[in-house]
Amino acid sequence: MKKEETFQILEEYLKGIPVYNTHSHHLPAEQLTDVGLDYLLAHSYLNEEWEDCGVPGKEDFYRRFRDRSFYLWISRALTEIYGIPDPLSPENWEKTDQAVRAAYQDPSHHTRILEQNCGYQHVIVDAYWNPGEKRTDSPVFERTYRINQFLYGYNLTAADHNGNNPYQNYGWKFFGDFDRYVEQVQRKMEEAAESGCVAFKCASAYDRGLDFEAASKEDAQKAFASADPTEQDIFHFQNYIFQEICRICAGLDIPLQVHTGLGKMQKSNCRYLTEAIRRNPHTKFVLFHGSYPWLDDLCGLAFSFRNVYVDLCWLPIISTAAAERLLSEVLDICGADRISWGCDTWMSEDSLGALLAVRKVLAEVLSQRIETGLLSLERAKELCERILTVNAERLYHKNKE
Structure with missing residues (x-):
């Protein structure tokens, strides 16, 4: 069959696939009146x-x-x-x-778009304004828990780019006991998991680089013990806490979603995570946004590490052409088993737009592979289901193999 014909067949087939949307910032209902x-x-x-x-x-x-x-x-x-x-x-x-x-x-208009127009089975919401916030306005909503604030627990006033600080958010006392602080972080993450959060989220690329180097406990404690920590002290503290967060994620067997690419644009390239990924082989790193514009580096990480997962979220609406390129290359180098997608939007209309974009990306890339003899139509349909639903179900524990 010609590419135009298979494109139309896949485009129509994609409309009937129930979708597991892995990343959203869907606004609370009270803001949509x-x-x-x-x-x-x-x-x-x-x-x-x-x-x-x-x-x-x-x-x-x-x-x-x-x-x-x-x-x-x-x-x-x-x-x-x-x-x-x-x-x-x-x-x-x-x-x-x-x-x-x-x-x-x-009042139900915004959720009806998600459930009916989009056909979402699940939508993981990253409520950065209230990490881990539980949503009751639609049964499709699930939660990720954003962990950025724990990198700013070296004093009572430091905060991430969303203004979050764990002492202020949770009423923690600053005891000056570093071990106790790490225990509090672990307890809070365990509570989030027990309450139903299916992922943890790191958006530190909007605060600092992704160069989470190995750090000793001795160096990490310097920022914690100082009234006026240096940038180097803070860097060591954050690196050590990030390592602890990776350890906790592995212990709970819950994925760590990481914003890569666009952000501060200083060391936000996913390749700066290489050593952190290497040190944590049992942590599932879900790397967002294709590390745009550094797509090749994400391909390299996905090829090199089995604990790296590629989430196409946001990329099809940043640049549809870039998303097509990344999908084609990831299929070439590591197959479809570790690819998923999320809308990464605040509004339902934008979410549907993002879904229309990724459907176009899938139909375009897969129909091209069919035309060149790399793929059968039936296998292309299987890949559509895998990327939009099956992989996320398995990754976030809804349907384990």
């Missing part, structure tokens, strides 16, 4: 551009960003959800806004 188009865009990956143009600078916004991947996919999602035939533009802006506002009069 007065939603219009401007609110939706301001809580999407077009937020900085939207604010930069200034509401209601629709024409300028459209002119500058109409060809951007983020814009294209959210525009397609709006068309699918609200039945407006043409892509979002100044001409149909008000009509789209009215449709959005009318739909959000129903």
Whole structure:
């Protein structure tokens, strides 16, 4: 069969696959009571551009960003959800806004998009504003527990880029006992696991580099014991605590999701995790975002370490072309068993846009492989199911082999 034909077959097949969405920041229901188009865009990956143009600078916004991947996919999602035939533009802006506002009069609208339009079986939510927050507004929601704050427990006031500090969040006392602090971190992570969190999440690439080098307990304690720790003291403390977190993840057999690539752009390349991965062979490292723009380094890690998992989340809406390239190369070097996907969005419309993007990526890459004789159509369908559902079910313990 020709590529165009198999692409259409796969595109249609993908619509019927129930999806395990591995990463989302879906906003709490109480923040979704007065939603219009401007609110939706301001809580999407077009937020900085939207604010930069200034509401209601629709024409300028459209002119500058109409060809951007983020814009294209959210525009397609709006068309699918609200039945407006043409892509979002100044001409149909008000009509789209009215449709959005009318739909959000129903409090269940945002979860209905996830459950029905997207077909999600599970959505792992990273509530960085309240790590491990339990969601009750949809049965599909699961939780990851963000661990960044524990890297800032060397004093009462240090905080990660989300403003989290464990003493402030949990009312811990600062006893100046380093061993006790590590025990508290472990206890909190165990509590998170017992309460139903299926993953832990490290987003330190927005705070510091991913160069988590080996550190001695003696060096780590210097920041903990000092009223004015040096940058080097803090570096050692964070490296030691990260190592402890990796150990705890391995002991609990719960994956550690790690933001790689875009962030501070200083040592946010996934290759800086190489030694941490090597030191922790029993920790499952789920590396997010393709380490974009350093895709090749992620391929190298996935090839070299069986405890590295590739999550395509965010990448198809950053650059659909980059996602196609990464998927094709990962299939070449290590197969499909360690690939998953998450939307990495705040709004349901953006989530559907991300899903439409990854479906396009899968159909494009797999139909190309069918045309060149590398794959059968039936095997391509199996790979679609594996990447969107099966791998995540196994990784997050919903369906162990």
